[in-house]
Amino acid sequence: MKRLVSMAFATASALLLQGCAGWQSALDPKGPAASELAWLIWFFTGLCAVVWVLVMIALAAPLTMRSRAQAEPLAIDVGADGRKLRVVLIAVALTAVILVGLTLLSFFANRTLAAIGSDAALTIRVTGHQWWWEVRYEDATPGRILTTANEIHIPAGEPVRLLLTSTDVIHSFWIPSLSGKLDLIPGHMNVLDIKADKPGVYRGQCAEFCGAQHANMGTFIIAETREKFDAWWNDQLQPAAAPTGGEAKVGQDLFLRRPCVMCHRIGGTPAGGTVAPDLTHIASRQTLAAGTLTMSRGNLAAWIADPQGVKPGSHMPVVDLSGDELNAIVAYLEGLK
Known part of the structure; x- marks a missing residue:
């Protein structure tokens, strides 16, 4: 029986941990923004788990402790009341400290995320449609402006600034391995800075319900070396090849x-x-x-x-x-x- 319980626990743990890895997991970071968010997630989760355990212990303790018999049941125990008041005050103070601490952590994490694209040399405009992504590479030279769809090529190891908007409904751009979520809102431009630590293909998804085919509105970030990225851009600028057959x-x-x-x-x-x-x-x-x-x-x-x-x-x-x-x-x- 013990062996069966151990096997069941191991299987359940393995299944649960499957969500912590893979190319569409926020807990498998491949860039500085995702790493900052993953650290924040783990810290929040760990701290909340500790708080939950302490609260459960505090609730269970009075149920398991046997109260002392008193000669006079209605007598007021000033000492006991004072100890209970101190426990409540300490709990309130710790709650306030935890909330303020988590708020400060979130604030500094946002500052870190905002600094990622401060020196971005590449700007890409991403426009959400039902149900696909229009991708426009901005350039000071009009002849080098490039428009493509659904796949976003970026140079690995370099910050990239994404300008996000929509033409119809609200969408949400999310590449879990590289960044957090940000909405694409009609008539409004949001800014998201991303950076891939190394070459690779990172899958993304629209994270805001936007209609019948919301689940089939995926995208891919393809990070490659600067040389390969420049070669890809130059190839994409060429007109379509004339058919031969x-x-x-x-x-x-x-x-x-x-x-x-x-x-x-x-x-x-x-x-x-x-x-x-x-x-x-x-x-x-x-x-x-x-x-x-x-x-x-x-x-x-x-x-x-x-x-x-x-x-x-x-x-x-x-x-x-x-x-x-x-x-x-x-x-x-x-x-x-």
Whole structure:
């Protein structure tokens, strides 16, 4: 029996600790902001656990202690009343000290978080849509301003400033391994500073219920060396590659003659829509539909053929395509790297 209890306890502990690690855990920090928040979480949790144990002991003690018999039950014990008053006063004082201490810790943590992006050289504007992320890299040279979607590339080891806003409802930007949550509010700009300690891929999520596909509004922060980041930016600034194969050429012609061009933009072509993700280099991304599907030919075809089946309620309409037309458009988009 004892062995079964031990095994059950070990299994339960392992399951509980699964939430403390992984690429979407606030307790697995990969940057200074997340490290500060994780330390704060552990400290608050530990202190509150100690307080809870002490309160339980204080409640249990009177129930287990046997009261002394008194000759006169109605007699007032001045000494006992004084001791009880001192205990209450000490408890009130400790409560006040704990609350003030936690408040000060939160204040200094906020100061640390605010200082992370004080010397940020890179500014990225992130706009929330139902249900995807528009990502715009700001630059003093207009020709180097870059717009992409759902994936945010940053140089590892360098602070980055994110300007957050929304075009429709309130969203919330959260990369647990790198930072805390911050809302994206229509008509208002919030500022979030992040920094990744080392190269890696960090998953994020909209943390504010924003409609039917809130759960499928993911994003990825891709931190890489400065050299790789600069090379990626320069590649993304290039217009879309011209199709080479016959099927891809047919696909480009179909894309430009269908309603796709009303919503999507592809650099170097007449497609100039701005209400949906930029597709100039769509095949270079890791996922489709804001993290809903991994990037592959099959998933690309499934998303185009039946977007409402993949992501019900999304604003991507169903376009009537034959099998050959669908394959041609997929072949074209698959070459946009």
